Amino acid sequence: MTAATALAQQPPVLLSQPPAPASLPPSPRRLPDFVALARQNSPLLRDVANQVSQNRLDSLRRKAQNGIQVNGNGAAVFYPSLTNRRGEAVVGYDQAITNGGNYVAVAQATKPVFNRAQLTNDYRILASQGQVLRNTGRLNALDLRRAVTDQFLTAYAAQSQLAFSQELLTQLRQQDRQLRKLVEAGIFRQTQYLSFYLSVRTQEVAVEQSRLAYRRELGTLRGLVGVADTALVSLEKPPAPAHRSLAGQLAPAQRQYTLDSLRLLLDRRAVDVLYRPRVGLVADAGLQATAYTPTLLAHSLGVSGGLTLTVPIFDGHQRQLQYQRLALSEQTRRGYRRFLTGQRRQQYQQLESEVRAADALLARIREQLRVAGALVGASRQQLTTGETLILDYLNVLTSYRTLQFSLTQAEADRLRSLYALDYLAEQ
Template identity: 30%
Template sequence: MIYKPLLTTLLIISGIMARAQAPVKNLDYYLGQAKSSSPVLKDFENQRRTAGIDSLIVRATAKPQVTGSGTGLYAPVIRGYGYDEVLTNGQALEAMLNVNYDLLNKKRINNQLEGIKIQSDSVKYASQLSLFDLNRSVIDQYITAFASQQQVDFNREVVSLLDREEKLLKTLTRSNIYKQSEYLTFLVTLQQQQLSLKQAELQFKNDYATLNYLAGVADTAQAKLAEPELQNAVFTGEKSFFTRRFELDSLKNTNLKNAIDLNYKPKLGVYANGGYNSSLVLQPYKNFGASVGFTFSVPIYDGHQRKMQYDKLALSSNTVAGYRDFFTRQQSQQINLIRQQIKQTDALFGKINEQIRFSKGLIDVDSKLLHTGDLRVSDFIIAINNYLSAQNLLRQTNINRLKLINQFNYWNR
C-alpha cells in the first residue's frame, strides 16, 4: 500500500513521456489520406476519363466510315434437284470495300458531344460531393478523437493532483490530524479517477482506430492529434454548390429535347464501294467494278410520338424544379439553425471559464487548508468534482462548437 502512490506517479510520468515522444498528426494529414485512399473518388476519376474517350468515339463517327465485306455462294444442282439457278446463279463471289458518310450529321454530333460533357460534369459534381461527405465524416471523427485525447490528458492531470494530495493526507492521517475514514474516502476518489483515466484511454484508442479506419490509414501506431483548425462559420451568401445538380438535370433535359428534334430532321448520306462481284458464270475476270449512291430520309408521321416525348421531359423538369425549391428552403433553414446554435454556444464560454476560474481558485485555497488540517476531506472532494464538471463542460462545449462549424462549412458551399 505504501508504494502504490509511487507506482501510480511513475505510470503517469511514463505515459506523459510516451505521448510527448509520439508523432503529431494534424487534420490535414487525415484528410489527405482519406482522399488518396478512397476507391469511390478513384472510380469517379475513371468515369471522367471514360467520358473523354466517349467524346473521341463520337468524333470518330463523324468521319467517313470504311468497311470491307466478302461473301461466297455455291448452290449445286444434282440430277435436276437444287435451288433455282435463275435466283442463285449456282455460285457467286463478292469482295467489296464500302465508304459511307452522313452529310447532315454535324448537329447530331455536337448534341452528342454536349451530352457527354453534361455527363462528365455530373460525374465531376458527384465526385466533389463524395469528397465533401468524406471530409465531413473524417473531420467529425477527428474532433471526437481529439476530445477523447483531451479527456485522457485532463484525467491524467487530475490523477496527478490527487496523488500528490494523497501522500500528504496519508501523513496527516498518521499524525491523527485526519481520521482514517476521511483518508479512505479520499482514497476511493483517487481510485475512481484512476479508473476514469483507464476508461478514457480505452475510449481514445477506439476513437483513434475509427479515425484511421475512415481515413484508410493502416498504421496502428498511436500518434498525438493536433488541435483541429477549422474555418470560422461565416455565411458567404454565394450560389450554393448543391444546386449545381439541379442545373445539370435541366441541361440534361435540354440536351434530350434537342436529340428528339434532331431525330425529326432529314437525313442525307452518300456512299461508294468498289471491288469484285461475280456469279463466276460469264467472264468472271471482268467483274471488277465500283458504284456510288446516296440515301435520303425524312420522317412524316409517327403517331405524335414527338409530343409524347416532350410531355415526358416536361414532367421531368417539373420534378427537378420541385426538388430544387424544396432543397433550397431546407438548406437555408439548416444554415440558419446551425448559425443560431453556434451563437448560443459561443455565449456559454464566458460563464464556463468563470466557473472554472472559481473552481480552480477554490481548490487552491482548500489545498492549503488541507495541508494544515483545517478542511474536511469531503469539502475538498466536492471542490474537485466541481472543477471536473466545469472542465468537462468546457471541453464538451468546445467540441460541440467544432462539430457545428464542420456542419456549417459543409452546407455553406
C-alpha cells in the same frame, strides 16, 4: 441561369487526384493533413477522375464515328438445284432469283453527311456529362472533408478528455501523499483516507477508459483516411474556420440542378434531331459474282457509290411521349431544387443560432470553472490542515471534473457547428 450560360461556364477541374505534398507526415496530427491524405487515398475520387478521363475519350470516339467507316464484307454462298430428265427443277431455289450462287468480296466505306445538328448536340451532351462528373467530384470531395473533419473533432474531444483525466489523476496522487502523512499524524482517520484512496483508484480506471476511447476514435480517423498506423500520437487543436456566408447558385449542390436542367434541354434537342432526315454517303469496291469460275470472277470486279436517305414518317407519337417524359423530369428537378434551397437556408440559420448559444454556454462554463477551480484550491489548503472533510473535498473535486468535461464537450460542439457552417458555405 440559362442553359447556354451554364454550358459556357466551365468549373475548375477539381477531380484529378492531387499529389501528396512532400511535407505530409506518415502519422499526421493536423486536420489539413488528414484531409489531404483522405483526398489522396480516396477510391471514390479516383473513380470519378477516371470517369472524367473516359468522358474525354468518348468525345474522341464520337468524332471518329463521324468520319469515314470502312468495312470488309465477304460471302461465298452456293444454291444447289436438282433437275429431272426434262430439265425441270425438282429441288432448289428458283434460278431466276439465286443465279445458282453468290460470291462477294467487297470493301465498303460509309460516312454520314449533313448531320451537323446531331453532331453538335452530341458534343454538347458529352460536355454536359463532363461538367456533371466534375461537379460530382467536388461534392464528393466536400463530403469526404466533412466526414474526416467530424471524426477528427470526435477524436480530439476524446484526447482532451484523456488529458484532463490524466491531469486530475496527477493532482489526486499528489494529494494522496499529503493525506497519508496527515493520517499518520492522526489528523484524519483511516476510514476517511480509504474513501480518498478509492477515488484515486477510480480515476486510474477512468484514465484507462479515456485512453481506450481516444485510441478507438483515432483508429477510426486513420481508417477513414487510409493511414496504416497504430501509434498513439497527440492531435493538434484544429483552428476555427472563418464564418462565411451561405453559398449561392454556383455552389456545387446548386450547380448540380443547373446542369440537370441543361441536360434535359439537350435531351429535348436530341429528340428533335432524331426526327430529322438522315443522309449518308456509301461506296464500295470489290468482287460480286454468281459463279466461282475464274472467267466469271475475273469479269466481276467493280465499284459502286451513292447516297442513303432515312426519313421518319410515323412512330406512334413517340416523340410527344418523350417530350412529356422530359417535362415530368423537369418538374421533379425544380421540386428538389426548391426543397434543397429552403433546407440549406434553414440549416445555415440553425447552425448560426447554435454557434451563438455555444458561445454563451462556454462563457458561463468558464466562469463557473474559474470559481470551482478556486474552491478546489481552497479546499486543498484546508484539507492539509484538517479544516475540511475528505468527502467534502471529493465532492468539490467531482463538481470541478464535471464542469471540465462539460467545457470539453461544449468546445467540441462549437467547433463542429462552425465546420458545419463552413461546409454549407462551400457546398
